[in-house]
Amino acid sequence: MPELVSMIQPATTAYNKNRASMLGYVDQLRALEQRAVDASSKRNATFEKRGQLPPIERLRHLLDPGMPFLRLHTLANYCVGDANRETSIPGASVLVGIGFVQGARCMIWVDDSGIAAGAATDRSVEITLSIQNLCMRQKLPLIHCVESAGANLLKYRVELWSQFGAVFRNLARMSAMGLPVISVLHGGATAGGAYMPGMSDYVIGVKDNGMAALGGAALVKAATGEEANERELGGTEMHASVSGLVEYLVENDAHALLTARELVRALDWNKRAHSVQRQAFQLPTYDAEQLAGIVPTDPKTPYDFKEVLARIVDGSVIDEFKPRYGVSTVCCHATITGIAVAFIGNNGPIDPAGATKVAQFVQLCDQADMPLIFCHNTTGYMVGTEYERAGMIKHGSKMVQAVATARMPKISLHIGASYGAGNYGMCGWSYEPDFLFSWPSSRTGVMAGQSAAKTMSEVARSVAARRGETPSSEQLAAQEAQLCAHFDAQEDAFFTSGRALDHGVIDPRDTRKVLAFCLETIIEGRGRELRANSFGVARM
Numbered sequence: 001m002p003e004l005v006s007m008i009q010p011a012t013t014a015y016n017k018n019r020a021s022m023l024g025y026v027d028q029l030r031a032l033e034q035r036a037v038d039a040s041s042k043r044n045a046t047f048e049k050r051g052q053l054p055p056i057e058r059l060r061h062l063l064d065p066g067m068p069f070l071r072l073h074t075l076a077n078y079c080v081g082d083a084n085r086e087t088s089i090p091g092a093s094v095l096v097g098i099g100f101v102q103g104a105r106c107m108i109w110v111d112d113s114g115i116a117a118g119a120a121t122d123r124s125v126e127i128t129l130s131i132q133n134l135c136m137r138q139k140l141p142l143i144h145c146v147e148s149a150g151a152n153l154l155k156y157r158v159e160l161w162s163q164f165g166a167v168f169r170n171l172a173r174m175s176a177m178g179l180p181v182i183s184v185l186h187g188g189a190t191a192g193g194a195y196m197p198g199m200s201d202y203v204i205g206v207k208d209n210g211m212a213a214l215g216g217a218a219l220v221k222a223a224t225g226e227e228a229n230e231r232e233l234g235g236t237e238m239h240a241s242v243s244g245l246v247e248y249l250v251e252n253d254a255h256a257l258l259t260a261r262e263l264v265r266a267l268d269w270n271k272r273a274h275s276v277q278r279q280a281f282q283l284p285t286y287d288a289e290q291l292a293g294i295v296p297t298d299p300k301t302p303y304d305f306k307e308v309l310a311r312i313v314d315g316s317v318i319d320e321f322k323p324r325y326g327v328s329t330v331c332c333h334a335t336i337t338g339i340a341v342a343f344i345g346n347n348g349p350i351d352p353a354g355a356t357k358v359a360q361f362v363q364l365c366d367q368a369d370m371p372l373i374f375c376h377n378t379t380g381y382m383v384g385t386e387y388e389r390a391g392m393i394k395h396g397s398k399m400v401q402a403v404a405t406a407r408m409p410k411i412s413l414h415i416g417a418s419y420g421a422g423n424y425g426m427c428g429w430s431y432e433p434d435f436l437f438s439w440p441s442s443r444t445g446v447m448a449g450q451s452a453a454k455t456m457s458e459v460a461r462s463v464a465a466r467r468g469e470t471p472s473s474e475q476l477a478a479q480e481a482q483l484c485a486h487f488d489a490q491e492d493a494f495f496t497s498g499r500a501l502d503h504g505v506i507d508p509r510d511t512r513k514v515l516a517f518c519l520e521t522i523i524e525g526r527g528r529e530l531r532a533n534s535f536g537v538a539r540m
Contacts, residue, residue, distance in 0.1 A: 002318075022297055025297060055147075062261065073497075076092035076500050093119065101261055108145075113187055139177075146193070184204045185203060185211070186209060186253055187211065204263075206252060279338040284313060291508040326354035329345075329354030345415075349380060410427050417443050437506045
């Protein structure tokens, strides 16, 4: 296979401009993530007074040191509830991701009780369902470090209560699949939250601080008039000796996390796993650091997708599929850390030939069970008389159908623009890719704000013409400005990630590492044998 030859000159003005802009986006990403860290750290004194570890330390104590950890949904809930970009705290009051515990790949879920006592946010349900779906698809055990005030009754919405039932349904299904669920009761878990340990396979409870009850002392008094003692009502000591909810009663947070690690070791989770098969490989010829400068942050500025591939794939080598047909759409085979993969990427809008090429390529990858990585940079399918007569609807539909029904592993990356039905054909969020990550400069939506504004101006002119009127240029300009602002405010990666429309935003320079981790996770999961049951393990 031929090695890609980069045409990028890192010393040029254009490259340096792109790099400065991209690094600015990365700085924004890190600043937003730090905002959640800073907010949580304000309660460190409280944790210390209680003899507790802060949530971030619980995560660190649980994970194998020096091993990779893939954080997920770090921007969740950003600009939701609090729409002010300057004050909104991302993270949805959780720390979630995939990491290693005693050498076993696990999903980790830590309630960030440093922020609003870990109370649920507007996007808590989506994040929880997202990580549970990842567990079931990738066959991952779940470890949940529990300390949450639960739902905020002052902001109660009936749909959130109803939707949260799916969280407990999934816990039952995970247990029935043979996926261990471990809960560590660091603090309180009341009302619906009490079913988190209740639906778990193993519960570790911390003395003095851990607590689980369907009704806390305040609710019990309001409902029955009983003056209940919190520890007698739902303390871990009671659950370990009276109710039987807690299997392991421990002295403190550090002891609890050590017990969780020992439990994972005792489960010997990797005994039914198969190692990932790799070919011999070489690192990319071009430095990943250059990924910050080769892609313009302005989606209207074109670039060559192969320049991205040259800095991601092994040896910067690809085998391109139909390179002279549907040339604005790139399909190719390559390897990443020795794992055979396929790529589909865009150099602009998708035309009928490109859609046809993708539909065939997707089916071929499905036939070979070849992991397929979709790299989004498209304004969508081509429009106009020429393209409609060439069957754009028919060929675009074939592409969407192929992607929707393909069974092989699928990973999506929002690199540039991802608009309209082009997002669907490129395996957008609603097409359930195994993983979907966004570069911080990427944008996605039904269309760009300027396009929406111009479209509605044409509509306004047509409506006015039928009435024998002519809209004023001032009115149209005002409408266009309003529509542009409305659309543009919703398309950036920080906003869409805040609404849990991806698994997270990543630094472009980390793309190869993230893809390798995801590929390993998928392949390991697909090769793992589970001991399924017809129902979840019942607590006794």
